Amino acid sequence: RSSIMLSASKIVKPQGEKPDEFEQSVSQALMELEMNSDLKSSLRELQIRGAKECDLSGKKAIILFVPVPQLRQFQKIQVRLVRELEKKFSGKHVVCVAQRRILPKPKPKVVSKYKQKRPYSRTLTSVHNAILDDLCYPAEIVGKRTRVRLDGSHLIKVHLDKNQQTNVEHKLDTFSAVYKKLCGKEVVFEFPEYML
Numbered sequence: 654r655s656s657i658m659l660s661a662s663k664i665v666k667p668q669g670e671k672p673d674e675f676e677q678s679v680s681q682a683l684m685e686l687e688m689n690s691d692l693k694s695s696l697r698e699l700q701i702r703g704a705k706e707c708d709l710s711g712k713k714a715i716i717l718f719v720p721v722p723q724l725r726q727f728q729k730i731q732v733r734l735v736r737e738l739e740k741k742f743s744g745k746h747v748v749c750v751a752q753r754r755i756l757p758k759p760k761p762k763v764v765s766k767y768k769q770k771r772p773y774s775r776t777l778t779s780v781h782n783a784i785l786d787d788l789c790y791p792a793e794i795v796g797k798r799t800r801v802r803l804d805g806s807h808l809i810k811v812h813l814d815k816n817q818q819t820n821v822e823h824k825l826d827t828f829s830a831v832y833k834k835l836c837g838k839e840v841v842f843e844f845p846e847y848m849l
Contacts, residue, residue, distance in 0.1 A: 663687075665700045665720070672703070679704040679715065682741045692737070695730045699723055702752040706745075709830035713745045716831055718752040728790055732820070746827040750787045750835070753780045781836045785811065788828045789842070792817035796845070809840040818844045 664672050664680040672680065680701070687696040703718040715738070719727050727734070727749055738747045756775040773779050786794060789811070796812035813821065821828075825842040832840050 663700055664704075665702060675706055676704045679717065679738075682738060685741075686734070686737050692730055692733060695726065696734075699726055707831060707834050709827060712827075714827045714831055715742060715745050715747045716835070717747065717749045719749055721751045721753060724749075724751040724787070732791060746824055748788055748824075748827065748831055749790070750784055750831075753783060755780045781838065784835055785832060785840070788832060789813060789821065792821045807838065809838060811840055811842050812845045813842055815844050815846075 663683045664676055666672055683696065683701070687693055699719070700723070701717050701719050705716045705718070707714055707716065731749055735747045735749070739745065754775055755777050756771045758776075759771055774783075793814040794811055795814050798810040798812075800808045800810060802808065822844075828842060829840050832838065
């Protein structure tokens with residue numbers, strides 16, 4: 654009973670929502686890492702907002718949703734945290750994404766229930782770009798190209814920094830599939846050879 658209470662302290666859901674079984678298992682894993690690993694001091698302050706498991710052509714990946722204010726702290730320990738969680742969940746790929754909100758586009762002549770003008774960080778474009786940055790971390794995005802096919806569909810080509818190629822190369826398919834699931838857009842990742 655106490656372990657369930659403790660694991661619940663690692664996950665914060667909006668008012669009235671209860672974490673599902675999968676989220677509790679992720680929360681439990683985070684709690685165990687906090688108890689038994691050298692990530693203890695870093696993890697003590699951190700919580701997640703939710704977790705999702707998604708199927709990627711035969712494999713499964715775990716998406717952790719973290720609060721935006723804590724994203725920086727998560728990223729400091731992300732490489733180690735992800736490695737430990739992947740061991741616990743038998744090799745499933747783990748990605749961390751901040752839980753952001755998209756506000757609807759204000760319509761002319763309609764009184765908005767929000768007091769202020771919609772900030773740029775709440776627009777669809779901004780949120781989708783930020784999700785892409787979160788997914789690729791620790792690799793940095795150095796360029797983007799959008800290709801519009803003849804049938805009108807878009808393909809985003811994302812160029813990543815070659816310095817991190819060895820760390821993230823094996824996860825590129827996961828990144829593409831997770832981004833497609835979260836944002837509904839097709840994306841491919843490349844490590845371009847820049848000629849100076």
